[in-house]
Amino acid sequence: MPYTQEQIESLSVLYRADGVSVEQVISTLREMERRSIVRTCEYSGEVIEGEPFVIEITHWRNVPSGRHATWSFRWMRQRWVERHYFADQEAAEEFGCMQCTNCGDWFMPDHVEYEGVEVNGDWYCSYDCAHDAGWETCEWCDCWVHNDDSLYIEDGHTFCDSECANRAGWYLCERCNEWTHEHDFRTVHTGGREEEWCESCADYHAVWCDGCDELVDEDDMAYDDEDEYRCPECRGESCSCNSHSHSHARRNVQNDLGRIESWNYCPPIRLFGISPFRMGVELETDSGNDRYAYAVALDKLEGFKEHFWMTNDGSLCNGVEITSHPMDLEYHWKLYSDGLYDNISKIANEYKFVSHNSGNCGLHVSVSRDALGKSVLVQDATILKMMRLMQRFEGQFLIFSRRKREDMEQWASFKTYYDYSPKDTKVDVKGGNERVGVFQKAADFKSRENTKYRAVNICHAHHIEIRIFRGTLKWSTYFASLALVEGMARVAKVKPLEWIENVSWYDFMDEVIGKVSVDGPREMLVAYLDEKGLR
Numbered sequence: 001m002p003y004t005q006e007q008i009e010s011l012s013v014l015y016r017a018d019g020v021s022v023e024q025v026i027s028t029l030r031e032m033e034r035r036s037i038v039r040t041c042e043y044s045g046e047v048i049e050g051e052p053f054v055i056e057i058t059h060w061r062n063v064p065s066g067r068h069a070t071w072s073f074r075w076m077r078q079r080w081v082e083r084h085y086f087a088d089q090e091a092a093e094e095f096g097c098m099q100c101t102n103c104g105d106w107f108m109p110d111h112v113e114y115e116g117v118e119v120n121g122d123w124y125c126s127y128d129c130a131h132d133a134g135w136e137t138c139e140w141c142d143c144w145v146h147n148d149d150s151l152y153i154e155d156g157h158t159f160c161d162s163e164c165a166n167r168a169g170w171y172l173c174e175r176c177n178e179w180t181h182e183h184d185f186r187t188v189h190t191g192g193r194e195e196e197w198c199e200s201c202a203d204y205h206a207v208w209c210d211g212c213d214e215l216v217d218e219d220d221m222a223y224d225d226e227d228e229y230r231c232p233e234c235r236g237e238s239c240s241c242n243s244h245s246h247s248h249a250r251r252n253v254q255n256d257l258g259r260i261e262s263w264n265y266c267p268p269i270r271l272f273g274i275s276p277f278r279m280g281v282e283l284e285t286d287s288g289n290d291r292y293a294y295a296v297a298l299d300k301l302e303g304f305k306e307h308f309w310m311t312n313d314g315s316l317c318n319g320v321e322i323t324s325h326p327m328d329l330e331y332h333w334k335l336y337s338d339g340l341y342d343n344i345s346k347i348a349n350e351y352k353f354v355s356h357n358s359g360n361c362g363l364h365v366s367v368s369r370d371a372l373g374k375s376v377l378v379q380d381a382t383i384l385k386m387m388r389l390m391q392r393f394e395g396q397f398l399i400f401s402r403r404k405r406e407d408m409e410q411w412a413s414f415k416t417y418y419d420y421s422p423k424d425t426k427v428d429v430k431g432g433n434e435r436v437g438v439f440q441k442a443a444d445f446k447s448r449e450n451t452k453y454r455a456v457n458i459c460h461a462h463h464i465e466i467r468i469f470r471g472t473l474k475w476s477t478y479f480a481s482l483a484l485v486e487g488m489a490r491v492a493k494v495k496p497l498e499w500i501e502n503v504s505w506y507d508f509m510d511e512v513i514g515k516v517s518v519d520g521p522r523e524m525l526v527a528y529l530d531e532k533g534l535r
Contacts, residue, residue, distance in 0.1 A: 029525065034209055041087040043095040052085040053092055055106045084108070100125040102133040113377050118142045134375060142166035147375050153179040154461045173198035175205065177268045178461075189231060190217035201218065204264050209234055250339035258296035260320060261311045272307065273328030277371040277490070279482060280326045280463065284361035284471045286319030288353035297347045303340050315360055315411075321352070326368060326463075329486050329518045336475060336520075345473045351392050354473070356402065361471030362411060363478065365485045366463045372493055380442035383456060384463055385492035385500045388421070390414055390455045390468070393505050397455075400484065402470040402477075412455045412467035422501045438497040483521035487512030509535055 039048040056184065086092040092106065099106050101122040108116075117124045124130040129288055134147045134285045136158040143160060151159045159165040169182040174195040186202035188195050188255050206215045211234030226234045271278060295310050298320075313321040320343070327335075335341060348354070372382040394414045398405060403410075408414070420441050446458060457465035469481045491511045492500065503511075511531060516522040529535035 022496070038087045039393045041091055042084055043086055043091040045203075046087065048085060048087050052087050055084045055086070055092060055108065055439075057082045057098055057108070071223075077104045084286065098123045100129050101130040120146075128224075135184040138164050141166045142379075145229075149462050170424070171196065173201055175201040176266055180215075186215055188215045188217060190220060192232075204262065258292055258299050259297050259310065260291070261309060263312050263321075264313060265309070265311055267309055269517070270306075271327075272325060273331035275328035275516070276368065277486060278326035278328050278368045279332070279485060280366040281322075281324045281482070282362070282366070282465075283322045283355065283478075284313055284316060284319060284363070285348055285353040285355050285473070285474075286316045286358040286361050288318065288348070288351045290351060291353075293318050293320055294347065294351040294353055297351065298322070298344065301340065301343050301347065303338070304344070306336065313497045316390065319358070319361070325367070329482060329516070329521055332482060333479070333518050333520050341475050341478075345475070348473055355471030356473070356476065358471070362467065363469040363471045363481060364457075365466045365469070365482060366460075366488055367466070368463050369484060370462075372464075372489060377439050377442070378493075381438045381497075382436065382489065382493045383458060384420065384442040385495070385497060386457045386464075386488060387416070387449075387454075388497070388500050389488060389492065389508065391416070392423070392501070393508070396505050396534055398483075399534060400528075401468040403456055403468065404474075407470075408455075408468065411453055413453060414455050416445070416454070418444070420445060441497075476524045477528060479521040480525045483525035484512065486517065486521075487515040487525070490515035506535070 002131060010387075030515070039052045040046065041048050041052075041222075054200045055127065062457050075455050086095065086097075095108075097106055098116070103123055104126055107125040117127055117130045119130050119135050122133075124135075125456040126132065130144070135144050136147060136150055137143070138145055138150075138160040139157055141164055145158070145160045151161055151165055153165065153170055155163075157168075157170065159168065159170070165171075165179065170179050171182060172178070173180050173185075175188075175197045178198060184199050185196045185207070188202055188206045190206075202215060205218055207218050207221055207229065208214070209216045209221065209231040210228040211230040214231065216231040220232055221229055222232075222235065229271055248299075298308075298310065299305050307327070308322055308324050309472070311321045311323060313319065324332075355363070355462075369379050373379040391414050397414075398408060403412075449458065451457075452459050453467070455466070455468050457467055466485050472478050472481075491508070495503075495511075513522060513526060516525060526535065
């Protein structure tokens with residue numbers, strides 16, 4: 001590195017003795033710098049007195065480490081560190097160096113080893129750091145958008161908004177309102193018009209007409225006099241019902257009251273309540289007399305059709321599953337305070353339908369994934385922690401659920417394929433044998449435990465399902481269950497995995513009770529825990 005005459009003269013006083021030339025001083029300076037005794041600032045060129053401000057840049061390269069018998073090289077990764085010295089941080093900033101907003105490392109944006117990404121006025125040392133900070137690039141326009149503001153579509157597609165998603169060929173299914181690529185749409189005739197449905201909706205809710213060979217909404221199909229399954233146009237009728245479809249005709253006669261949909265039916269989802277922590281409920285009822293009359297009576301209740309729908313379920317003998325739209329706990333409590341829940345139980349009693357006493361009914365509570373964390377990584381970690389809490393306190397949850405152990409193992413097992421407990425912190429994760437952090441464990445849990453009949457069902461894209469509870473029409477037990485789910489999810493979201501693995505049941509319950517957002521359900525949870533000897 002060249003030295004100015006001024007630098008040489010200033011240091012000559014320190015190092016030059018009688019008879020020592022300037023060349024010898026320069027040689028001494030270079031040797032001292034080589035030995036890290038003297039440093040010069042890359043920005044000002046001046047000798048640094050005291051501790052320098054150092055920026056380190058790590059290089060990696062492949063180097064040959066030997067030969068195989070075939071005379072081809074074996075390669076190994078070699079690392080070395082390049083250091084840049086400045087008088088202080090201000091000099092480094094003046095030189096153009098920047099500090100990564102995410103990891104805090106200093107870098108030089110124009111250096112060949114760094115990509116240097118600027119996002120919304122902040123600098124990151126790499127794309128990985130920008131992603132870790134919650135930023136993603138729109139798949140269509142390549143602009144940066146934060147996870148909180150982006151439109152995320154299943155399978156890893158991120159867009160700024162719906163306009164970019166549409167330009168890239170993604171649209172909402174007109175039936176289930178889920179994002180679907182244009183190549184996966186099917187044209188379905190329904191209610192006298194054409195709609196674009198996703199493959200899933202078309203497969204489960206549309207059939208081919210024997211007359212025109214078009215896909216038609218199954219609700220519009222019926223058998224004609226020739227026993228052919230045809231659409232209204234091919235039958236030459238405006239009504240889709242006849243004697244071959246008695247139950248369907250009966251529902252239409254009742255002004256579409258009492259529709260009992262197929263088990264996998266899902267209408268366009270409506271969200272109720274102001275909190276993002278929304279829960280949907282599936283309440284199974286069975287063993288009654290006339291389930292269609294029962295369904296019509298439920299549909300006639302004020303507010304029922306706005307908030308609930310009814311489906312068949314293969315686990316029921318002659319029953320109806322009542323499913324709610326997602327609502328926060330305060331909104332569920334409002335429906336209870338307005339008398340809707342009490343009216344549901346009155347109708348059930350009138351038609352001899354039961355839930356707890358049938359022996360085969362369940363209460364499933366769904367929680368929005370958005371409530372569990374801002375990013376998919378955090379959501380998955382929260383879900384893993386919820387599952388670990390249930391595994392650690394399996395006995396207590398079994399008492400709370402009111403289920404038999406054999407029923408739990410069949411419909412909502414606490415067991416997982418792999419052990420995620422602390423004693424197995426060196427589990428074999430996808431072929432590795434390394435200590436596993438919460439995010440790696442969560443990713444492994446997500447990929448390996450994606451099956452329906454778990455205590456926590458993670459098969460759905462936008463919500464998880466807690467399946468452990470036995471069905472009930474006793475609303476104090478019902479709201480105690482909702483309060484437990486809300487409190488447990490809120491605790492799992494904020495507590496570290498180490499706390500999850502070491503907390504006692506009673507301390508856990510104290511945290512859960514404190515996290516329940518509504519007074520009424522909280523009081524019902526406390527009373528239920530006391531009743532069961534769990535507090």
